[in-house]
Every structure is written in C-alpha cells, then in structure tokens.
Amino acid sequence: MNAAVLKAPVAPYADVPRPAFRPGPAGTHITIRGLTKHFAGWPLYGNFDLDIPKHKITSVFGPNGCGKSTLINMIAGLVPVDRGEILFDGKTLKETRIGYVFQNYREALFPWMRTIDNIAYPLKLEGRSKAEVDRRMEELVASFDVKFDLKRHPYELSGGQQQTASIMRALANHPEVLFLDEPFSALDFEMTLFIREKLQEVFMQTGTTMLLVSHDLEEAVYLADEVLLLTRRPTQVAELLRYEDPRPRTVETLTQPSFIATKKQSLEIFQREVRR
Numbered sequence: 001m002n003a004a005v006l007k008a009p010v011a012p013y014a015d016v017p018r019p020a021f022r023p024g025p026a027g028t029h030i031t032i033r034g035l036t037k038h039f040a041g042w043p044l045y046g047n048f049d050l051d052i053p054k055h056k057i058t059s060v061f062g063p064n065g066c067g068k069s070t071l072i073n074m075i076a077g078l079v080p081v082d083r084g085e086i087l088f089d090g091k092t093l094k095e096t097r098i099g100y101v102f103q104n105y106r107e108a109l110f111p112w113m114r115t116i117d118n119i120a121y122p123l124k125l126e127g128r129s130k131a132e133v134d135r136r137m138e139e140l141v142a143s144f145d146v147k148f149d150l151k152r153h154p155y156e157l158s159g160g161q162q163q164t165a166s167i168m169r170a171l172a173n174h175p176e177v178l179f180l181d182e183p184f185s186a187l188d189f190e191m192t193l194f195i196r197e198k199l200q201e202v203f204m205q206t207g208t209t210m211l212l213v214s215h216d217l218e219e220a221v222y223l224a225d226e227v228l229l230l231t232r233r234p235t236q237v238a239e240l241l242r243y244e245d246p247r248p249r250t251v252e253t254l255t256q257p258s259f260i261a262t263k264k265q266s267l268e269i270f271q272r273e274v275r276r
C-alpha cells in the first residue's frame with residue numbers, strides 16, 4: 001500500500017452500505033437500527049438493533065459498564081451516535097416530545113429557579129400561556145400528592161422532594177417517551193418506594209412509554225413490562241423478557257410466582273453474561 005493511501009482521510013463507515021430501514025413489529029415505539037458507538041476507539045455498540053414497545057415500561061439491566069446509560073442517552077439525543085438510526089413512531093427525535101430524569105437530581109434542577117419554575121420550565125419553553133401552565137401545574141401537584149412548598153428553591157428541599165420535582169418537570173409537557181437513568185439510586189428507601197408508586201400511577205394514567213435504567217434487579221422487574229437484558233461490551237441484546245403481571249404492582253407482587261420466575265430468569269441471563 002503506498003503512503004498516499006495510508007494517509008488518506010478515512011470517513012468512518014463511509015464504505016459500509018446502509019441496509020434498507022426495517023420497521024419494528026406492531027406496537028413498537030422506538031426503532032433502533034445499526035446503532036454503532038465507540039469510545040476512544042473501543043466498540044461499545046456495533047450494529048445494534050432494538051424495538052422498544054409503546055405504552056410500556058422497559059427496564060434496562062446489564063453488567064457494569066455495558067452501556068445502559070449510554071444507550072438511553074443516545075436514544076434521548078444526549079450522546080451522539082457514530083452510526084445508525086433511531087426513530088420514534090417513524091419520527092425523528094426533533095419531532096418527538098421527550099422527558100428525562102437524571103440520577104443526580106442535585107445537578108439536574110436549575111438552582112437559581114424556584115422549584116415551581118423548574119417544573120414549569122418545559123411549558124414556558126413551548127410558549128404556553130399562564131393559564132395553561134397553572135392548569136398543568138395543578139394536575140402534577142395532585143398526581144404527585146405534593147405536600148412541600150414548591151415556591152422554595154431546590155436546595156431547600158430534601159433529596160426525595162428534589163427528585164419528585166425532577167420527575168414532575170420531565171412529565172410537564174406530556175412527553176411521548178420518558179427516560180429515567182437510575183432515578184432512585186440516590187434516594188433513601190422510604191422515598192424510593194413513594195416515588196416508585198407515583199411513577200407507576202402516572203404510567204397507569206398516561207401510558208407514557210418509559211425507558212428505565214436500574215441497578216436493582218427487583219426494582220427493574222417490578223416496574224417493567226419488558227426487561228431488556230444487555231450483554232457485556234460490545235453490547236448486544238441478551239434477552240428481552242416480557243413480564244405481564246397486572247398493575248398496580250404492590251407488595252403482593254413480590255411473592256407472585258410469575259414475578260419470582262421473571263426475576264430468576266433475568267438473574268440467570270445476567271450471570272451468564274457477566275461470566276462470559
């Protein structure tokens with residue numbers, strides 16, 4: 001090979017022909033095709049395909065560092081993809097309303113704004129009238145059973161109250177998809193239970209498609225309609241398990257044979273993947 005060829009700039013993937021887009025089965029909301037992502041030259045995702053169902057909660061679970069957060073961040077447009085296509089009901093991200101709940105609520109809320117203004121922020125960005133904003137705020141306050149003072153600044157609230165406000169903000173403009181990246185991992189147990197139940201209630205009322213990253217297998221299964229189990233990197237789908245127990249799921253759910261069986265199966269797949 002001559003030097004000119006060696007030095008020729010390489011357009012990544014330019015020579016790889018793109019296959020025709022293949023839609024997902026009925027009931028699919030998010031279609032991911034040929035998703036490829038490298039960090040520092042190391043493949044994290046290569047030609048990754050996935051169909052995420054609509055009006056369902058999909059929990060994402062997998063080995064440490066397999067790319068759970070990166071996956072939802074690529075879908076939500078927070079991390080650029082190297083290659084691939086992600087469509088929401090056939091639409092692009094720009095044409096889709098999304099909400100995002102971060103693990104680190106302390107950095108997610110704007111500290112200079114009162115909590116109420118944080119929550120209303122997406123509505124104000126959309127240019128909603130004061131009457132519309134007030135009506136939506138009332139709905140959110142009722143559905144989250146808010147007992148704390150929303151006129152306070154976020155740093156005056158407890159962690160659980162801040163995360164409640166983050167979730168209210170993420171839901172304010174009725175997103176089509178809600179992303180949650182370990183939303184409970186920085187909360188105490190009591191607050192985790194409270195917010196988890198509120199989230200489930202909101203889901204039952206709205207049917208918003210949710211994509212939840214969780215480190216806690218019991219929680220992942222408890223909330224899920226589908227458990228997405230990922231392999232070690234380069235990451236592929238190990239299994240997409242359906243879990244169909246009726247909602248609301250309650251403490252009784254935890255002892256149901258179907259719950260225990262799904263948890264066991266998820267754990268076996270997880271163990272198989274970490275030992276691979």
Ligand SMILES: Nc1ncnc2c1ncn2[C@@H]1O[C@H](COP(=O)(O)OP(=O)(O)OP(=O)(O)O)[C@@H](O)[C@H]1O
Pocket residue numbers: 039040044062063064065066067068069070071
């Ligand atoms: N901006 C970045 N630059 C370089 N490497 C990154 C970057 N973001 C993520 N990575 C690497 O990509 C891999 C996947 O990271 P990611 O946080 O998505 O995994 P995860 O499954 O959510 O991790 P965890 O189980 O630790 O929460 C990790 O090896 C991580 O170090």
